[in-house]
Amino acid sequence: GIFIGTAGVYHVMSELSLHNFHAAATHGNAPDFDILVCNRDGDKTAAIQVKSTRRATRGNKFDFPLSYRAAKMSRETFFVAFVDFGVTENQKPNIYLVPSQELSKECAAWIDKYDGKLIRFKPLIDWMNKFKINGGWRPLIERGITPSEPGE
Secondary structure, three states, X not given: OHHHHHHHHHHHHHXXXXXXXEEEEOOOOOOOOOEEEEOOOOOOEEEEEEEEEOOOEEOOEEOEEEEHHHHHOOOOOEEEEEEEOOXXXXXXXXXXXXXXXXXXXXXXXXXXXXXXXXXXXXXXXXXXXOOEOOOOOHHHHHOOOOOOOOOO
């Protein structure tokens, strides 16, 4: 529900901030994304839509909510951050930052039958693990959105 979604946005924002990225939540004012992140000079930006769930693991697959528009979007600077809160007590929630080009390719074969609807995205765990954020934000850095130096 709304609380899990809000928690996901703030968790991603927190992790970006802890890693010295400049990020701002849109608080529902942008229909396609929840977070804007930029490099120190503000000349490189990316948009992130956050999708969260209490427990994503279902056998060898994940199960996340996903909007039709996010599944169809294919832009170099658009990402979907999937947040899985179904972790143990002493573990941070997992974040998977999927570039929109990769997501749209993964969904291309079946997404059009859900025209305009919220769907359940059920990728294989092995596919999603390629995008797991383990302290580094490589997909952002590869697009020139680099973190600031500590203390800047």
